[in-house]
Amino acid sequence: xxxxxxxxxxxxxxxxxIGINPDNAKSFQGHGPNLGYxxxxxxxxxxxxxxxxxxxxxxxxxxxxQSGEVLYKSRCIMCHGKNxxxxxxxxxxxxxxxxxxxxxxxxxxxxxxxxxxxxxDVIRRSMxxxxxxxLSDDEVYALTAYLxxxxxxxxxxxxxxxxxxxxxxxxxxxxxxxxxxxxxTLR
Amino acid sequence: xxxxxxxxxxxxxxxxxGNGLLDRRLFLLRGIQLGVIANIMPTNGFAKTTTxxxxxxxxxxxxxxxxxxIYGQPSAxxxxxxxxxxxxxxxxxxxxxxxxxxxxxxxxxxxxLHYERHHNGVPKINPKNHRLLIHGLVKKDLIFSIDDxxxxxxxSKICFIECGGNSNAGWNKQPSQSEAGYFNGLASCSEWTGxxxxxxxxxxxxxxxxxxxxxxxADAFAMQIxxxxxxxxxxxxxxxxxxxxxxxxxxGYPLRLIVPGWxxxxxxxxxxxxxxxxxxxxxxxxxxxxxxxxxxxxARMFTFPIEAKSLITSPSAHMILKxxxxxxxxxxxxxxxxxxxxVEISAxxxxxxxxxxxxxxxxxxxxxxxxxxxxxxxxPTVLKxxxxxxxxxxxxxxxxxxxxxxxxxxxxxxxITNWHVDSDGFVSHVYDKNxxxxxxxDINIDSDWD
Numbered sequence: 001x002x003x004x005x006x007x008x009x010x011x012x013x014x015x016x017x018i019g020i021n022p023d024n025a026k027s028f029q030g031h032g033p034n035l036g037y038x039x040x041x042x043x044x045x046x047x048x049x050x051x052x053x054x055x056x057x058x059x060x061x062x063x064x065x066q067s068g069e070v071l072y073k074s075r076c077i078m079c080h081g082k083n084x085x086x087x088x089x090x091x092x093x094x095x096x097x098x099x100x101x102x103x104x105x106x107x108x109x110x111x112x113x114x115x116x117x118x119x120x121d122v123i124r125r126s127m128x129x130x131x132x133x134x135l136s137d138d139e140v141y142a143l144t145a146y147l148x149x150x151x152x153x154x155x156x157x158x159x160x161x162x163x164x165x166x167x168x169x170x171x172x173x174x175x176x177x178x179x180x181x182x183x184x185t186l187r
Numbered sequence: 188x189x190x191x192x193x194x195x196x197x198x199x200x201x202x203x204x205g206n207g208l209l210d211r212r213l214f215l216l217r218g219i220q221l222g223v224i225a226n227i228m229p230t231n232g233f234a235k236t237t238t239x240x241x242x243x244x245x246x247x248x249x250x251x252x253x254x255x256x257i258y259g260q261p262s263a264x265x266x267x268x269x270x271x272x273x274x275x276x277x278x279x280x281x282x283x284x285x286x287x288x289x290x291x292x293x294x295x296x297x298x299x300l301h302y303e304r305h306h307n308g309v310p311k312i313n314p315k316n317h318r319l320l321i322h323g324l325v326k327k328d329l330i331f332s333i334d335d336x337x338x339x340x341x342x343s344k345i346c347f348i349e350c351g352g353n354s355n356a357g358w359n360k361q362p363s364q365s366e367a368g369y370f371n372g373l374a375s376c377s378e379w380t381g382x383x384x385x386x387x388x389x390x391x392x393x394x395x396x397x398x399x400x401x402x403x404x405a406d407a408f409a410m411q412i413x414x415x416x417x418x419x420x421x422x423x424x425x426x427x428x429x430x431x432x433x434x435x436x437x438x439g440y441p442l443r444l445i446v447p448g449w450x451x452x453x454x455x456x457x458x459x460x461x462x463x464x465x466x467x468x469x470x471x472x473x474x475x476x477x478x479x480x481x482x483x484x485x486a487r488m489f490t491f492p493i494e495a496k497s498l499i500t501s502p503s504a505h506m507i508l509k510x511x512x513x514x515x516x517x518x519x520x521x522x523x524x525x526x527x528x529x530v531e532i533s534a535x536x537x538x539x540x541x542x543x544x545x546x547x548x549x550x551x552x553x554x555x556x557x558x559x560x561x562x563x564x565x566x567p568t569v570l571k572x573x574x575x576x577x578x579x580x581x582x583x584x585x586x587x588x589x590x591x592x593x594x595x596x597x598x599x600x601x602x603i604t605n606w607h608v609d610s611d612g613f614v615s616h617v618y619d620k621n622x623x624x625x626x627x628x629d630i631n632i633d634s635d636w637d
Binding site for chain 1: 335338491
């Protein structure tokens with residue numbers, strides 16, 4: 001028997017003596033007791049509200065800037081201001097005059113946001129902040145369309161839905177440097 | 188007068204850098220030095236008092252004390268040691284509260300003082316009605332109850348969490364005059380205990396193309412963010428406990444994702460869902476916010492680790508030194524890339540530097556307390572500290588950081604902080620002379636929490 005083997009055997013004996021199953025001690029690192037329970041695909045679909053740039057996660061429904069404007073004026077304007085120009089309590093969403101390299105850059109949806117789908121996602125999950133989750137999917141599409149229209153990205157009559165929204169190209173899509181990816185290649 | 192000169196001479200032997208910075212071991216030295224220190228330490232009133240009867244025979248020694256309490260509270264005389272909240276007027280749950288680092292010692296943040304960043308308030312979650320769903324690119328989608336998770340093998344880790352937007356007043360053209368903690372205290376350090384994420388990901392079984400996790404909280408903002416699976420498998424865990432007790436509601440009760448060393452927003456509170464994906468979701472908080480606009484007009488995205496940073500917490504802004512004397516300079520240093528290997532202090536505005544003593548244990552991705560004795564000669568000067576971490580990264584001067592990143596990145600401000608001491612001993616925040624940016628109408632960047 002090699003010295004190593006002897007050491008290991010002694011260790012196992014000690015573990016057993018103090019009431020620890022050596023196999024369990026080892027599995028403690030990587031394995032749990034498997035207490036999770038199965039979930040149906042319907043439940044997941046209802047729970048999963050993440051919307052990706054390629055459109056994954058977008059629900060049925062539709063809306064245009066025209067209908068969105070009415071909603072904006074009743075649900076959003078108190079924080080985000082007239083025409084999305086922002087107030088002390090809500091960020092500016094549109095109407096950027098100063099570009100991203102200026103002394104006081106204006107980071108709006110039109111000047112800064114890389115993906116149109118993010119708008120749908122955040123409005124549906126977080127807005128309005130005084131009553132989150134109170135907008136229907138049609139209303140979220142309409143508000144998304146209105147904000148894209150305010151930023152001169154789509155026209156007033158264009159209808160946004162699950163197939164059209166991911167096709168909207170945002171002006172600043174190429175404006176980001178993926179630092180994690182750069183660091184990953186260095187690792 | 189004569190005595191002072193003698194003390195100055197004795198201390199001179201221990202000088203390790205300009206303007207009175209003394210050997211970091213001075214407080215540990217034995218023998219004659221002890222006498223020297225005793226003579227020059229700031230004196231408080233007690234030793235001299237003999238006539239004030241309350242000090243010798245206080246009333247609380249003549250009456251029974253308070254009974255037991257089921258949950259202890261700080262002394263009523265410490266009621267200024269509180270978080271400093273700044274919140275949105277219409278949505279009061281949107282904002283931040285700073286940890287009062289300038290009023291604290293050691294490295295562990297008490298739970299009631301841990302900084303907060305909420306996007307829409309603190310949810311009152313009944314753990315019986317809370318579940319964690321793990322789904323997406325997995326072999327089996329699974330739901331876990333909190334009671335189930337409490338039965339899992341756990342690990343503990345002491346680590347800091349720092350909001351990506353901490354210290355962002357540093358980008359302003361005028362130096363912030365807030366107290367050190369109310370300017371840099373969106374950072375706190377706790378012992379977190381919970382289930383390694385790798386254990387749960389092994390149970391759901393990752394599919395081949397899994398590269399990212401999308402984490403979602405159960406707050407009114409339904410805060411959502413993407414995290415590389417590599418980090419999730421490395422050292423991320425689902426915390427149920429903070430400093431030995433169940434996590435406080437404002438810090439994510441009943442379940443918080445801990446991503447050691449990475450910016451605060453990734454440490455999702457009130458965790459309810461993890462979606463395994465092959466790409467990031469491009470949520471609002473990883474595109475429109477928590478990205479850093481650079482002078483080129485391009486923005487840095489997915490800047491996860493917190494770079495090394497240090498801060499002198501005492502003396503710091505608003506404190507007053509009581510005359511020429513021996514003082515202890517102390518503060519905190521931390522790095523999201525590992526351990527702090529060295530903290531250097533300058534008492535002459537950066538001309539010379541001395542190595543501070545680091546309080547053991549020095550832990551990975553945790554607050555590290557540093558200390559250095561300093562004999563202040565009563566003349567105006569500038570104090571600085573700079574951290575160096577185990578990767579060799581050196582905390583930058585503000586001029587250097589601003590030159591590289593501009594002033595509109597909002598996040599990841601980690602420059603050296605300068606504390607100016609005037610001849611009256613009053614401490615204030617200053618920028619280096621060469622960066623005195625003249626402006627009359629600057630927009631304060633740190634007011635923009637949304």
